[in-house]
Amino acid sequence: MKYEFMQYVDKDAIMTLTGLNKLEVMDQLITRAADLTKLDRDVIFRLTWKREQMMTTGVGGMLALPHIRVNDITRPQVIVGICENPIEDYQGQDDLPVRVIVFTIAPDENQEAYLQLLSSISRKLRNPALIEELITNVSNPAGVLAALTDDAK
Numbered sequence: 790m791k792y793e794f795m796q797y798v799d800k801d802a803i804m805t806l807t808g809l810n811k812l813e814v815m816d817q818l819i820t821r822a823a824d825l826t827k828l829d830r831d832v833i834f835r836l837t838w839k840r841e842q843m844m845t846t847g848v849g850g851m852l853a854l855p856h857i858r859v860n861d862i863t864r865p866q867v868i869v870g871i872c873e874n875p876i877e878d879y880q881g882q883d884d885l886p887v888r889v890i891v892f893t894i895a896p897d898e899n900q901e902a903y904l905q906l907l908s909s910i911s912r913k914l915r916n917p918a919l920i921e922e923l924i925t926n927v928s929n930p931a932g933v934l935a936a937l938t939d940d941a942k
Contacts, residue, residue, distance in 0.1 A: 791817070791905065792853050792865075792903075792905040792906040792909065793890070793906075793909045794865075794867050794893070794904045794906055794909045794910045794913070795909075795937060795938060797864070797865045797866060797906075797915075798867050798868075798934070798937065799868065799934075800930060800934060800942050801825060801933070802803070802821075802825065802866070802867060802868045802932065802935055803868075803869050803930040803933045804817065804818075804821055804869070804870050804873065804930070805867065805870075805871055805872075805873060805927055805928055806818070806870040806872045806890065807873050807874075808830050808872070808874070808876070809874055809876075810876060810877075810878050811876055811878050811879045811880075811887075814870065814872055814876055815838075815855065815890075816834075816868065818868055818890060818892045818894075819834050819837055821868055821870075822866060822868055822892060822894055823901055824857055824904060825866050825868070826894055827858060828861055828862065828894070831873045831887075832859070833857070833859075833894065835856055836840050836857040837855055837858065837892075838859055840855065840856065841855065842861060845879070845880040845881065845882065845941070847879045847881030847882060847887050848882055848911070849878050849879065849881050849883035849885065849915060850883065850885070850887075850915065850920060851875075851881070851885055851886065851887055851888040851889060851920050851924070852878075852881075852887065852889050852890075852914050852915075853879055853881065853887045853889070853891070853930050854890075854891050854893070854907065854910060854911065854914075855891075855892050855893070856892070856893040856894075856895070856903075856907060856929065857875070857895075858894075858895050858897040858903060859894060859895075859898065860894070860896075860897045862894065862895075863930075864893075864896070865895040865896065865898060865902075865903075866890060866893070866894045867892070867893050867894075867904055867910070867920040868892045868893075869889070869890075869891050869892070869905075869923075869933060869937065870889070870890040870891075870892065871888065871889055871923050871924060871926070871927045871933060872887065872888045872927070873881040873915060873928075874888065875887070875888055875889075876888070880924055888920070888923075888924050889914065889920055889923050889924065891910050891914065893906060893907065893910065894907060901911070901917075908911060914938070918934060919936060919937075922936045923936055923937075
């Protein structure tokens, strides 16, 4: 089976992030992740910040890809957050503010599937025109979903 991230994204997984800094937007994503996965919010919080301390997940091009693996879920959950405000303190690899954050929580047992999932996110979102379209649709989750599902991008 090929693991394509869009098979794990629906309207509930698209959100506008209103935070003004990294902690605030990550807090919003973690809360949504706990709601969608039914996992303990504190567990998600700890794992997310532990991963972030190892190395920033700001990959450049206004994009961040935080990701964790947990034991207590059977399928991945991908949340796409579009930031209303540029997140200056995210520490992206190119030092540009982050505007699009794709947060992935995946089951711990399948390393290959996890890597395929992260790779599919990176491949799709390394497109500057798509990032700009997502930012343009910051207050329009349906527009974000439509842009992400457009195979021409």
